Amino acid sequence: MPSLVAVVVAHDSAGVLPACLAALAAEHVPAIVVDNASRDASAAVAQAAGARVVRNPRNQGYGRANTLGVRAAEGARRILILNPDVILRPGAVDALLAAAETYPDAGLLAPRIVEPDGRFFYQPRSLLSPYLHNRAGRRDLPEGDACAPFLSGACLMVERDFFLRLGGFDPNIFLFYEDDDLCRRVADAGRALVHVHGAVALHGRGKSSTPEPGRVFRTRWHQAWSRAYVARKYGLSDPLLPGLAANALKAGLSALVLRRAGVERYGGSAAGALAALRGETALAREGLEP
Known part of the structure; x- marks a missing residue:
C-alpha cells in the first residue's frame, strides 16, 4: 500500500x-x-x-x-x-x-x-x-x-x-x-x-452530486439538525428555538407568495430544527439506525 x-x-x-x-x-x-x-x-x-x-x-x-x-x-x-x-x-x-x-x-x-x-x-x-x-x-x-x-x-x-x-x-x-x-x-x-x-x-462547490427533487429540503434539514447536534455536543447555546421560529416564518411567507424554492429551503431548515428538538436523529431519518 x-x-x-x-x-x-x-x-x-x-x-x-x-x-x-x-x-x-x-x-x-x-x-x-x-x-x-x-x-x-x-x-x-x-x-x-x-x-x-x-x-x-x-x-x-x-x-x-x-x-x-x-x-x-x-x-x-x-x-x-x-x-x-x-x-x-x-x-x-x-x-x-x-x-x-x-x-x-x-x-x-x-x-x-x-x-x-x-x-x-x-x-x-x-x-x-x-x-x-x-x-x-x-x-x-x-x-x-x-x-x-x-x-x-x-x-x-x-x-x-x-x-x-x-x-x-x-x-x-x-x-x-x-x-x-x-x-x-x-x-x-x-x-x-x-x-x-x-x-x-x-x-466545483455543489457539483458533487447530480441535482434531484427534494435535494434542497433534505440538505437544509441535515444542516439544521447537525448544527443543533454539535452545539449540544460541545455545550454551546442551543440554536433550535430561534432557528425553528425564523425558518418556519420564512417558509410560511414563501408559501403565501408561491415561492417553492423558499418553501423547500426554509421548510427544510425548520423541519430539521423541529426534529432535533423532538430528539429525532439524522440516522433514523435516513433509515440507518439498526
Missing part, C-alpha cells in the same frame, strides 16, 4: 469523478472511491479510472462513508480526503507532503481551495472553534501557510492512524458539520490545523 491514499465519497457523481481521479493519477495517488448507493454510473466510472471501489448498499452520508474508506486503506500512512468535484492542481500533493514534514504538530492539512469564481475558500471562524478566536469574523486571507480555525472537509490530509484513534468522523452526523466536529477534536488533541498555501485544489 502506498504511503498516501485518496478517499473519495461518491453519490451520483459520475459527471465529476473522471476529472477528480485523473488529477489524482497525475499526482501518483491511488484512490479508493466509496460509492454511496449511486443511481448513476459512479462505481463503473471509478473502476474504469483504476480506483478501488467500496460499494455501500445505502447512502451512509459523507463522514460515515469517508471513515469506511479510511479503514479500507490499510497500510497507508496518510489519507487525502476529497470531494469528487475537487481537482488537484499539479504539485499539490508534494506541497501537502512537504508541509506535513515541516509542521509535525499538524493534525490536519488542507490545500488552498479555489472556488469556481476564482476566489479561494478560507473560513475565518468555526462554530466549534475555542482556539484562534475571530469573533468579528474578519476574513483576512492568508498569503502563505497558516494555522486555521477550520479546514473544509472538501479536501483534507490526515495521518490514518491518528484519524482512526479519534474515531473518524462522528458517525451520528449524516451531513454537515462533520468537518467542524473533526477539526474541534483534532485541536482538542493538541494538534494544529494547517492551511497549505502552495497546494492548490479547484472545487
